[in-house]
Amino acid sequence: xxxxxxxxxxxxxxxxxxxxxxxxxxxxxxxxxxxxxxxxxxxxxxxxxxxxxxxxxxxxxxxxxxxxxxxxxxxxxxxxxxxxxxxxxxxxxxxxxxxxxxxxxxxxxxxxxxxxxxxxxxx
Numbered sequence: 497x498x499x500x501x502x503x504x505x506x507x508x509x510x511x512x513x514x515x516x517x518x519x520x521x522x523x524x525x526x527x528x529x530x531x532x533x534x535x536x537x538x539x540x541x542x543x544x545x546x547x548x549x550x551x552x553x554x555x556x557x558x559x560x561x562x563x564x565x566x567x568x569x570x571x572x573x574x575x576x577x578x579x580x581x582x583x584x585x586x587x588x589x590x591x592x593x594x595x596x597x598x599x600x601x602x603x604x605x606x607x608x609x610x611x612x613x614x615x616x617x618x619x
Contacts, residue, residue: 497558497560497614497615497616497617498614498615499600499601499602499612499613499614499615500555500557500601500613500614500615501601501615502595502596502601504555504557504613504615505557505595505603505613506592507551507555508549508551508552508554508555508557509551509592510551511550511551511554511555512534512537512538512541512549512550512551512552513534515537515550515551516530516533516534516537517530519533519537520533531582534578534581534582535578535579535581535582536578537549537578538577538578538581539574539575539577539578542559542569542574542577542578543574546558546568547559547560547567547568547569552613556615556616557613557614557615557616558613558614558616559577559611559612559613560611560612560613560614561573561610561611562610562611562612563610567614569611573609573610573611576605576608576609577605577609577611580604580605580608580609581605584603584604584605590604591603591604591605592604594607600612
């Protein structure tokens, strides 16, 4: 498995963002609460789909732990990842943009959580 490219990660993120926005809109929630919805959506997806969100499933990506046996995620990584997404978005995507220039294509949240996003060869 190779590390996912920035554009693959971006497309998966945009798919998930659109799904969260659609759910938030359908629920009639104010936009400010969509961040809470996004955190829950991401954490639950990562748990249920073993390191994948619907956007990552579509693009055949998976979040894996770099130090766990078989690359599984630990609960603290699943819970903190979406929180760090919000922090990075508030910082004008700075943490995400690190993946554009980092040799190993890791975003700031990957570095902090010891994870990486990989491209699956099957499924």
